[in-house]
Amino acid sequence: MTARTAAPVPTLGVGMVGYSFMGAVHSQAWRTAGRFFDLPMAPEMVALCGRDATAVAAAASRFGWAGHETDWKALLTRDDIHLVDVCTPGDTHAEIAIAALEAGKHVMCEKPLANSVAEAVEMVQAAEAAQARGVRSMVAFNYRRIPAVALARKLVVEGRIGTVRHVRAQYLQDWIVDPEFPLVWRLQKDKAGSGALGDVGAHVIDLAQHVTGLSISSVSGLTTTFITERPLPAQGPTTGLTASAAEGAPTTGTVTVDDAALFITRFEGGAVGSFEATRFATGRKNTIRLEVNGSEGSLVFDFEFMNELQFHDRNEDPDTAGFRRIIVTEPSHPYVGAWWPPGHGLGYEHTFTHEVVDLVTAIGRGQDPTPSFADGLQVQTVLAAVERSAAEGTWQDVVVPS
């Protein structure tokens, strides 16, 4: 909040691929991070990349990028670009990220890391090879950077909830409840890899494992597709979440991904979990809930109240024990000191700003940011185990390929 005299720092040239929803919010993060946080490098928004020259030029201007490209490979040959931010659909992550790493560019890659475990393994190999050359990579699980979530992690690390017993994690949306909602790319397996499972389930898998510090060891799950045929979008599958139903669409197409995925899990150490990811929770717009019960206390996070964390301490006097609604806007709370006085909440986009802050800080310090591509692979492996379990009707161990 207070202006600080910043010593000159080296520039970090950024090129970004993709300019839809994720591109817009990443742009805001790149523009904003250095205004509130002291960064060891100064991000420079060098070029935005997209296939449609007119559209990408307009987006670059709108979002504050100095230039634009229509071929992502062009980013890799530019000396003024040191980092590539991959905001495209999942089917292109592996190709772009691996090439960028090989070209010596740091990479931030949207989640899920890839559309398959096999791709993710290759990406990890590329990341590890790059790391040896000082080239960094990170997968963008932005919800880790909510102050309330970071506080939850801190309380777990401090032992405030003791041994974890229960995890309850849900990511609930409802944007395709209408059967007339068209067949956008997120509903097509070849583009998106999976449906609710990979798109939003990946987030809560990461959240649950990150906050508890525990890995899921086995899963039993189901996936389902409630509406299997949908109208084709007016001009073929569109991008974005909010495409309106194509009027007069002549044909329909088949939904090839899950509408919802439910799974129960065992964690290393004996905790158990219940997970759900769905696009059919009518009335739930973007509800992300995580509850963790431990031997000494409990934590509850709900993204509808993103500036809050609920905490129950079992060691309190029973007369006054209860879930506390911590408003996570105190100067001592993670990330918060850089922003506003207590009680003045942050929003969705701040999670991305914090992500950029952590990434740039790690690069500037010569450290590896987290979550790593390996972390992304681990989540991908859980997703694959859920799909396998759903297909075979049995429990599946989560075995991360090496």
Added chain:
Amino acid sequence: MTARTAAPVPTLGVGMVGYSFMGAVHSQAWRTAGRFFDLPMAPEMVALCGRDATAVAAAASRFGWAGHETDWKALLTRDDIHLVDVCTPGDTHAEIAIAALEAGKHVMCEKPLANSVAEAVEMVQAAEAAQARGVRSMVAFNYRRIPAVALARKLVVEGRIGTVRHVRAQYLQDWIVDPEFPLVWRLQKDKAGSGALGDVGAHVIDLAQHVTGLSISSVSGLTTTFITERPLPAQGPTTGLTASAAEGAPTTGTVTVDDAALFITRFEGGAVGSFEATRFATGRKNTIRLEVNGSEGSLVFDFEFMNELQFHDRNEDPDTAGFRRIIVTEPSHPYVGAWWPPGHGLGYEHTFTHEVVDLVTAIGRGQDPTPSFADGLQVQTVLAAVERSAAEGTWQDVVVPS
């Protein structure tokens, strides 16, 4: 609320077995139902039965029973007793209920109906045989009788939420998080049949099926016991939920039931569900939550707010759509007209009063009350399928024996 002139109605003599937690609350229900509701028969609290003569005499006096017995079989031979209310641990349900039905007594039996499917099958056979003679039976899933739950069922029947897609059901307690909590009867398989699964999981299985009107067709579940050895109670396994740790207990015993059970389900018609029953949700005292998402709307119930129902109507103008917090205390709401003005909430015990009302009304009208023993068997079958699934690691169909 208003006094009404009641025409003389026949007496319904009641004998009750058990006088612990359930006995206390059933007594309150028998005492109270006729004070607020017009019943077709007048319940008379004839005799309370328990093995310890001194204790049961004191309890009878305290709870308002005219007499007492020390052998439940004595209730069956008394002409002034027309109904037997079974409030004992699950291992005795079958014997008492079947004998009572055969003796021509109506039976209300606490849940879960039995400790095994086999027992439940026998009870259903006895109930059906008795029914032919005009003898009625009911299993006591009291939470159905919360006005908010009854309203939820009504809205489903009216089509307000359309085709059900998702069920989320949790019953969370924390009364045995402390490892020093002793090995009470509810933690022993021979007495209790199962742990959290049968004790509280049975409630949410019934709630979910009742509200949606859909049966669970298959399950995949896990059960776990976090603390396997506990101190023995001072004088052997005690009754009740609130026994304090036995000081200086010389030995420990093995917990033979589940501490927690998690399962995912498929319902007939394509809906999917996620269920959890646990005694290890630190800070959750008696949290019962049910969320149902349908094609046209959603419903949310939370027992911590038992006088409320949340309802989302998808067909509202998006500008003003949202989950409504319905305070279920209007005269037109189920059961509520008999009580207080709007906004004056009911409590836990009222669910039992309503249960008595529904039971006595059915008997008086010569109808079969619900839920029937067959409904109880169906829940028992789901419980067994969860246990089998947990043991075998595969999905299990719910096949109710006939």
Added chain:
Amino acid sequence: MTARTAAPVPTLGVGMVGYSFMGAVHSQAWRTAGRFFDLPMAPEMVALCGRDATAVAAAASRFGWAGHETDWKALLTRDDIHLVDVCTPGDTHAEIAIAALEAGKHVMCEKPLANSVAEAVEMVQAAEAAQARGVRSMVAFNYRRIPAVALARKLVVEGRIGTVRHVRAQYLQDWIVDPEFPLVWRLQKDKAGSGALGDVGAHVIDLAQHVTGLSISSVSGLTTTFITERPLPAQGPTTGLTASAAEGAPTTGTVTVDDAALFITRFEGGAVGSFEATRFATGRKNTIRLEVNGSEGSLVFDFEFMNELQFHDRNEDPDTAGFRRIIVTEPSHPYVGAWWPPGHGLGYEHTFTHEVVDLVTAIGRGQDPTPSFADGLQVQTVLAAVERSAAEGTWQDVVVPS
């Protein structure tokens, strides 16, 4: 919850006047108190009194009273009646209560104590005279007996919130928002004394002063009547809250009480308060809220969540400080041990049961119950000061006549 062997105790014969809303709920309290609490005297429901012989006989039967009377004076001459419970409209409180006290009967009197300060002064004088003869009296501010409110008081006494700075108290209803709602007795000054101010404002004045332990020293207030003409009820002003609009009522009448009263206050010791009582808070059925902010902490109570108390402790680590939602259902919480296990909430009527418990306990122990008639007079004096302030447009000191 557990049956206890009760030693024989003396009988306390009760006669009650009035059998509408308050009569129904008081009856439930008299029937129930001894079933859950160990009382030093055994209440006996001897006679119910009302002017209409047929109706009162039916009510007596329905509510569980052994007999009935049509003249309240008859109660005073009966030897088997030791206590008179006054549940009539406010215009008769003084006459009945004073006569009963003079006849040597203990008295419980509904709130507000009287319809004027002058009447209340006479009642206090009668109460003090009676007290010298061992005859007890209490005014029925039932909301004090909510466990969460009793806990709030306990925390204040223990110093957990320090010096009180702010009180925020609201009693919000909406039952006369409809202009067609008829002119029931509660809307007529000669019967009811005042409108929202005395009916529900009295409750929050008592609550605020009781919880903080501080008296209001001066007030500035306004009263307003939004709808001044209403249809007459079909058969003259009726009793109860829920009379439906009289169809075809030929004439209308003038509302002579306030629809809403707002006032700000100074308390002894420097705290300040904001109060509101209204019947026009659309959507608020019976919302009672009290927030107290002190130098060391804060408390929040909301009757819509009557089994909860929110507590903020300023001395907590800021990282984890927050309002705690205490579910006031632990065995150690006030009144709760007599009822159900943790998490099984109570309802509106339990406040009256607790009132009876406290009253009978005091009488049995030869002590004066609280709140006394003098406490009722003090509240009446605050009400009068608000009315005077509203009339004169200036601050008014609260000076209790002696």
Added chain:
Amino acid sequence: MTARTAAPVPTLGVGMVGYSFMGAVHSQAWRTAGRFFDLPMAPEMVALCGRDATAVAAAASRFGWAGHETDWKALLTRDDIHLVDVCTPGDTHAEIAIAALEAGKHVMCEKPLANSVAEAVEMVQAAEAAQARGVRSMVAFNYRRIPAVALARKLVVEGRIGTVRHVRAQYLQDWIVDPEFPLVWRLQKDKAGSGALGDVGAHVIDLAQHVTGLSISSVSGLTTTFITERPLPAQGPTTGLTASAAEGAPTTGTVTVDDAALFITRFEGGAVGSFEATRFATGRKNTIRLEVNGSEGSLVFDFEFMNELQFHDRNEDPDTAGFRRIIVTEPSHPYVGAWWPPGHGLGYEHTFTHEVVDLVTAIGRGQDPTPSFADGLQVQTVLAAVERSAAEGTWQDVVVPS
């Protein structure tokens, strides 16, 4: 969210005075508005002004201002500055704003408009004179620009709540509960004009009047200062909200403003209101609440849940009526379409971005933005009436000087 091709638009050069809390958040708004909204002019952050050359230079660099000045008068002579944004303490608003308007600069001025009615009158006169020359002015009541508040206003305009009866408005903070918190400028009458009343009370006065469309016609209020002596800050009164207690401060000073202000109001048309502004609501960090009850419905806003609006519609079927929690993140909601998909909430700073959007849009279209300086004067007049009422102990009419 989607990039749009923007036609070239004229530049709007901005100079801003002040770089503390408000300066930081205004800078973020100026940087961000054009990235998400189509503006008819392109804001250019020309110069930041502050007295300390080193500090202001650092702030300008940090916040993204092209240049800096140490004398605000310098801004007025620069041709590249078309608008002056006044973010200083209240004692300088009048001088700067009037001079800027006279110099032909558009002005945005932080609230409260001035430290006295007299100053505010002069500012209105200057604004009206400037308006005749096409020079625009606005007072910065940012909370109007919360989407949920804008939706509330929209529903009132549409008649969804009918005739307003009740307003309940609170602005609760607790940042000076600690007696060791130092005597910052906000606690000094000569700098700040008043305490909680003007600082945060002004916000809720504006909110309440804006949402209802009704003016406060008379008030009765009290103000109080709980802690009258405080340590002096280490280096004289500091800026900002979060100064920590000066260790070892040799002397103390007197608090010359109110810690809290409570007032009740009458609105034109018969509605009544209850207002509270305080810095002593322990545990309340920045709680802003507004409830409006009308003849047809009710609205509730709470800044702790800034992405929500609660709405009750009295004309609903009573069976399903209830306060709806509208998550105000739909594309059709005010301001929201420019941001993220449904369910992805905004934060505090967005209110300022929206403020800039509305201001620049009005200037670009040759219209007067709202709220005007006259609106600011009206709020100032209410503040003065509250202070006068508190001093004299009587009701005061709100008479806006012309």
